[in-house]
Amino acid sequence: MGASDFAVRRARGRAWKVAALALMMAGAVQAATPDRDAIQAQVAQRHDASVKALQDWIALPSIAAEDLNAKQGAEYMAKLAREAGFQHVEIVETGGKPGVYATLDAGAPTTVGLYYMYDVKQFDPAEWSSPPLEARIVDKPGLGKAIVGRGAANQKGPEMAFLAALHAIRDAKQAMPVNLVLVAEGEEEIGSPNIGKLVLRPDIQAALKKSIGVFMPMGLQDADGAVTVNLGAKGVVELELVADGKAWGRGPSKDVHSSLKAMVDSPAWRLVKALDTLVSEDGNTVAIDGFPKPAPLTADERAMIAKSTAARSEARAKQVLGVPHWIDDLPWQQANERLVSQPTINIEGLVGGYTGVGGKTVLPHRAVAKIDMRLVPPITRDGAVAALKAHLAKHGYGDIAVNVSGGYDSTSTSADSRLVQAQLAVLRRDGLDPLLWPRLAGSYPGFVFTQPPLSLPAAHFGLGHGGGAHAPDEFFLIESSNPKVRGFDGSVMSFVDYLYELGRPSAETTAGQ
Missing domain, CATH: 3.30.70.360 (Alpha-Beta Plaits)
Incomplete structure (x- = not known):
């Protein structure tokens, strides 16, 4: 082959590569700019079916501490994943309660990990105002209509809202903007003793390693509509x-x-x-x-806490919790600094x-x-x-x-991560002013994602409001009487918007092409 022939072939190769990259980028842009009205119409059309699906899920409690319905819970979680469009769905034995592993390949440049739990806490029906497995829709004064049931807020309500988002995107015939890798466990409420056997199985670990991070669906709005973006958990x-x-x-x-x-x-x-x-x-x-x-709080963490406590009502927090005093009668900001640190x-x-x-x-x-x-x-x-x-x-x-x-262990994720920055972009575009918070006082096994060998960002995301986790009369808001607080359909659309934000072309995505 002569030098001139080699140069011609090299030029053709470059042209094909540029064309392929342009085609891929065009597809990514198309996926990142959906017909949002069409999706929202599907969300509204599916509202009753989605709420009924949530009620049916609540009616099947998987309680790890009582060794109740672990097999049935995993099978039901697998069924929900298949119905939402995951092509590969597998029940994974862990030596404890089984997990579920599922993948949705949309042919997208970006892959996102999902963490789910299908188990719930124990309950005593005598302490509830309505049967905890009936998932009744009740009026919540000052809030609107809510589902009351064990697992409604923690975590089945937000998780069902995310699955409803996948249904709506597909039914609206819109391109799925990201690939998804789902891991769901049935032992979160007993401290996730076998989470590593699920997440770190070699093929599952390899699939998650391709992702930009892992998030868990959650209703992050408080009763006044404020949204807190958590950067970690205890x-x-x-x-x-x-x-x-x-x-x-x-x-x-x-x-x-x-x-x-x-x-x-x-x-x-x-x-x-x-x-x-x-x-x-x-x-x-x-x-x-x-x-x-x-470790002492950093200056940045103190600043986050100061800004958040200034924007939240101490009186409402005390009312919701039913406590008249904080430890040592600390002022609101100092009590929250103690909570975090x-x-x-x-x-x-x-x-x-x-x-x-x-x-x-x-x-x-x-x-x-x-x-x-x-x-x-x-x-x-x-x-x-x-x-x-x-x-x-x-x-x-x-x-x-x-x-x-x-x-x-505890978990931490940088506010600069793509996973968190996408949350902030979605919330601000929706007219909200999100507050950053150093770490949840509660816990979830995010460590398995943030620590080696995965070393990925991990976070929670989702609009909507719920309460009573681990307590009687747990609820998730379905129809909100406060325009600042999203009901179920608003929660669903927050996940739609988040997926498309994550699927937007970025410097990080194009650099890998």
Whole structure:
């Protein structure tokens, strides 16, 4: 081949490459500029069907703590994914509750990861104003009409709204702007003990590695319509501390008459005394020997908190929570700084002996404290558990069993990430002024995405409003009486807009072509 022939072929090759790139970019631009009115019409047309689908999902509770409906929950999650257009849907065994892995290949330049949970918290129907599995539509004074049911806000309502967005895009015959990789677990409410076996399976990990980040659908608006974009979440450890007469070598090996307390040691009191060593005198500060110190808030984090608290109502927060005072009667901003920056040890429940109607004069042989610890950087799950065990042994309570059921590290994502910047763009375009928040006080297993080997951004997104997570009368707003707060259809459209924003051509996308 002569030099001139080589030059001609090289020029042709460049021309084909430029043409192919132009065609790909044209497709990306088309996908990023949909017929929004057509999609919105489909959202409205599907409203009743979408709400009914949410009610049906709520009617099937998968409760990991009670070993209830894990198989059925995974199968139902897989069914919902298939119906929403995911081409590959697979139930994944984890050694615990099964997970679901699904992919939607739209032939798009950008891939986005999705994290779902299909499990919910336990509930006591006697504490609810309507049956927690009926998902009734009720009037919420000052808010509008809402679905009340276990899982309505955490997390089935927002997750169903996202699936409804996929239905609407497809039914409106619009191009899906991004490829999707979905991982859904059934153990989030017990600390995600097997999340790594799902997410880090080699083929699933490889699929997620292609994404620009992972997000979880959520209703982020408060009752006044304000939106907070969270840049992370606290870690958590869930465990039981068990004081047992047999393990202790003192006290009874079975429940005995309470009159014998005059000469028999009490495992219940032993547990109480051990618990008292874990915290300060007021119970508000971790006092475990050797417990890792939290990193101080940065100037940027303090500024985020200051701006957010100035825009939110302290009085409404106290009213919603039913609390008259913050710890130490701290001012609103300082209370929120503490919320973001401090680890906690919380007693979820104390169980021992007789707890039924009336009295029963027994000396229990066994007592259990259900504990959760919330963690902030740089405190790790393993570091917190190790410090707790060493502390108990040092103080003479080495016989008290520490049974860890689940937990994980905290997570952080940069505000400059494409995942977060797309959220801010969508919200501002919608006339909202989003507030940045350093980290949720609650927890989710975002660490599995943000830490190696994936090292991806991870966040929550979605408009809409809900409340009562983990509590009676949990709800998700369906029809809003406040124009600043989105109802269900508004939540659906927020996901539509977010997907198309993520699918917009960017310097990051074109650089990889």
